[in-house]
Amino acid sequence: MVQTLQASRLNLYDVKAKFHIRQGQNDRFFTLLLQDAPALSDLEKQILDRTKQQYLYLAERPLLEVTVKMVTLSPLLSLAGFYEPPFYTTLEESIEVVSQDGAETVRGQIDVLVLQNTIWVVVIEAKSIQYDVMMALPQALTYMISSPQRSPEIDSKKDLFGMITNGREFRFIKLNSEVELTYTLSKVFSLSETENHLYDVLQILKAIAQIILEDS
Incomplete structure (x- = not known):
């Protein structure tokens, strides 16, 4: 009998064991993306500066996940072009993925x-400010593993991208399955720093969008 599990209840050890995924050596992929990214416009910087100020004000009280999405994610997704064709952004998308041995099914949202057509451009898992940003990693990896992009009918060799955030901190994920299922992480971009790391986050999101468009 196949056992059904909730993705939100999995820890990183569970995900690695059930899906035979490992963390690769830190590569310079996201660092190189930033180095090659075009400069942001003055208007984009103004919007991101205001977004940071709004977040820091609201973060003086407990923030729910839905507030994180509204305050920080929405401006980033808009400026990155993810609310415009050919992309489509949806919330609370249900997924189901079977473990490597077929004994368990993991479900989540x-x-x-x-998305861009049927290809998942980026998966974003958000937690409230009370949680360390890495608390979102097991769920994000599970969702990325379930992507239809990993289907043999499409192309399982292309990288998949994800982002985890608690509103204050952001971290990107790259999933590769060319040889074995491997993920690598970017550095942590934090709004606790003096400089506005939302600039970096937006530049990486724009770069990922460009990679997907060039590969499509």
Whole structure:
């Protein structure tokens, strides 16, 4: 009998064991994306500066996940072009993925999913400010593993991208299955720093969008 599990209850050890995924050596992928990214416009910087100020004000009180999405994610997704064709952004998308041995089915809901046709551009898992950003990693990896992009009918060799956030901190994920299922992480971009790391987050999101458009 196949056992059904909720993705939100899995820890990182569970995900690695059930789906035979490992963390790769830190590569310079996201660092290189930033180095090659075009500069942001003055208007984009003004919007992101205001977004940071609004977040820091609201973060003086407990923030729910839905508030994180409204305050920080929505401006980033808009500026990255994910609310415009050919992309489509949806919330609370249901997924189901079977473990490597076929004994368990994991179900869950992706917080934010950006698509281009049937290809998942980026999976975003958000937690409230009370949680460390890495608390979102097991769920994000589970959702990325379930992507239809990994289907043999499409192309399982292309990288998949994800982002985890608690509103204050952001971290990107790259999933590769060319040889074995492997993920790598970007550095942490934090709004606790003096400089506005939302600039970096937006530049990476724009770069990911460009990669997907060039590959499509």
